[in-house]
Amino acid sequence: MSKIQHTEIGQLGEFGLIRHLTNDIKLKQKTTIKGVGDDAAVLDLKKQQTVVTTDLLLEGIHFDLTYTPLKHLGYKAIAVNVSDVYAMNATPGQVTVSIGVSSKLSVEALEELYEGIYAACDYYNVDLIGGDTSSSLTGLTISVTAIGVADKKKLVYRNGAKNNDLICVSGDLGAAYMGLQLLEREKRVYAGNPNVQPDLSGYDYILSRQLKPQARKDIIEFLDEIDVKPTSMIDISDGLSSEIKHICSQSKTGCRLYENKIPIDPTTSMLAEEMGMNPLVAALNGGEDYELLFTISQDDYEKFAGKEGVNIYLIGHITEESKGCYLVTNADQEVELQAQGWNPLKK
Ligand code: ADP
Ligand code: MG
Secondary structure, eight states: OOSSOOOOGGGTHHHHHHHHHHTTOOOOOTTEEEOBTBSSOEEOOTTSEEEEEEEEEEBTTTBOTTTOOHHHHHHHHHHHHHHHHHTTTOEEEEEEEEEEEOTTOOHHHHHHHHHHHHHHHHHTTOEEEEEEEEEOSSSOEEEEEEEEEEOGGGOOOTTOOOTTOEEEESSOOSHHHHHHHHHHHHHHHHHHOTTSOOOOTTOHHHHHHHHSOOOOHHHHHHHHHTTOOOSEEEEOSSOHHHHHHHHHHHHTEEEEEEGGGSOOOHHHHHHHHHTTOOHHHHHHHOOOOOOEEEEEOGGGGGGGTTOOSOOOEEEEEEEEGGGOEEEEOTTSOEEEOOOOOOOGGGO
16 A cells, blocks of 8 residues: 555545445345445344443544554454453454544545454454544544344353352463553654664564454353353453452452462563563553453363463452452562553543
């Protein structure tokens, strides 16, 4: 794609733009009866229960276009939404995408955004079935709604954890947060001296964790395969501490997490130390990892035995509510978990 071209959106007009961006959609799901093109989309979800979730992404609050490629942003907007559907143990089938577009963006820029959106729709096997388009005076705005289905007995809520259940997480934590710290640092360096090229070498993994997160579709499929239904589940968007506290407060339980069990990638630790931060804090409070955090009954533990290829980490256990929510450190001290979260409203 040519980056030099800059076609003003006004040249196409609203309807021309929508047609341009949605012309090539091929519907994948049998449940999609009507997609883009009428006043509303039509779905036939048969007898399954329907899961609906929405996320709002605002330029300057949730993303920074100075270092976020639009294609990655489009991909991420879909991935973080289907992640919420998977966190219900449901299967996503459709998404809608609404955009508010500032005048600085060209048609080519929106094509890039939609390239990422369509790549994610293909990967997660969902149809883009509609949306809305408007101009914006305050930067780019993206709102995505995802729709999924599940049999009633399969749905997993946040409130089902029981005393003695095991706490599991589907991958390493803190990398997405350190990726953001790295991008912010290089942005500051560049602002100070535009002749300095950003030095991002060796950090591909954590940058991809920030810029191109994956929703853990594979984990939902794996749990189904080994016939394990978690007792509770949530996806990690705001950091491990905050999410386990959601599970515990809704389930009316406490928990113990173990410092030495929390998976942290070596590059995450390296960069955190280089920046004078504790990697554990990045893992506990960083957020945007989009891993699944779930609890299972001890009786189900043996079903994981001998299953290779899918890394699921056992990081603690559920306790009675009166025991509170604590991290047991390597020095065998108990530190109360703080639901700091990643909350831009607190900045
Ligand atoms: P309305 O006036 O009823 O809101 P629009 O002209 O906004 O209709 O939209 C026409 C069709 O294009 C609808 O099917 C709508 O869902 C779809 N659509 C509009 N904007 C987008 C978008 N940004 N991405 C995907 N589909 C869109
Ligand atoms: Mg509209």
